[in-house]
Amino acid sequence: MSAMWGIHNDEPSVDLIAGKFISIGWDRVGNLRQIGDDRGTIKTLLSEQYPAGKAGSYPVQAGVLVRFAFDMEVGDIVIAPHKDDSTINIGVIDGDYYFAVDAPTHRHRRPVRWQRIGIPRSEFTTSALYEIGSAVTLFRVRRHDAEFRTYLETGSAEAVTAVAEAEANADDMDVAVDSATEEPNPSRLMESTADFIINMLKIDVSHRGFEHFVADLLTAMGYRTRVLPYSRDGGIDIVAHRDPLGLEPPLIKVQCKHTDRTMGRPEVQQLIGTLSAGEVGLFVSLGSYSADAQALDRTRGDLRLIGRSEIVEWILDHYDLLPAHWRSRLPLRKVFVVDRDSGFD
Helix, strand or coil, rough: CCCCCCCCCCCCCHHHHHHHHHCCCHHCCCCCHHHCCCCHHHHHHHHCCCCCCCCHHHHHHHHHHHHHHHCCCCCEEEEECCCCCCCCEEECCCCEEEEECCCCCCCCEEEEEEEEEEEEECCCCHHHHHHHCCCCCCEEECCHHHHHHHHHCCCCHHHHHHHHHHCCCCCCCHHHHHHHHHCCHHHHHHHHHHHHHHHHCCCCHHHHHHHHEEEEHHCCCCEEEEECCCCCCCCCEEECCCCCCCCCCCEEEEEEECCCCCCCCHHHHHHCCCCCCEEEEEEEEECCCHHHHHHHHHCCCCHHHHHHHHHHHHHHHHHHCCCHHHHCCCCCCCCCCCCCCCCCC
């Protein structure tokens, strides 16, 4: 059976989907085909080319480079979380390692045939999402391999749920031990918390309930809000304002979409069509937005698109001011965790 790999690429200037590849950094090391797969040699090159790095990080980075260039094989499956819109892409390695010498960055590359792109994170279990939140750039996906293979083959969240439930009933002591001994990672815990929040709002809250939640969140942020009678026609769901009577501009018209799928330009234009002088539009969704929709957001001063990441950020920033019934459904508390990325040697 083909291996499954998870990869994190946080370089915004590199478009993996359009380019049909995956990539990693450490460009100054050079072409790994010419260097070979000796980890000691690569570790030495890393320390020479990146002298400001931490001594303990070089062996890990060398291991990532060796795996990327020499251990991954054509036909292996790649799971690539996309941080910008909090979605997941799944593809298959389609060729050997190459060093893109003319590329401005991330020159270590592998061709990929992308088969499922823009998948909402809520299609997978929280534990599967936690596994692919590894702090390492490139890693093997083992515990929840079946979930991702099932989605690759079927594109069905229901099929993934069935597989996850079957696996949950199996006795796997090794997984329990691995989970118990793994050190928490700040970014991983943050993403896991975001998954919990979004899943609760999507699964445990009705469409109408989501509108009331958004209104309560805006109230916690200092706005006065009014939820309008429920309709299914894509109209305005909430009006918000700063002044007590709602007579002073701007009046904020809010449209809520209780979904984590990608919202496009047509949906956003529906909201724009309701705006008059002195009014601004707030489009709120649990998912992300297409490039065309984001272009509208950038060019219009009377529009703001709010997606998954903004909702999570607002909840965390104003959690203590949310009504008690929402805090009981979203039980969160502040904690301190070890942050090795920003700590001292």
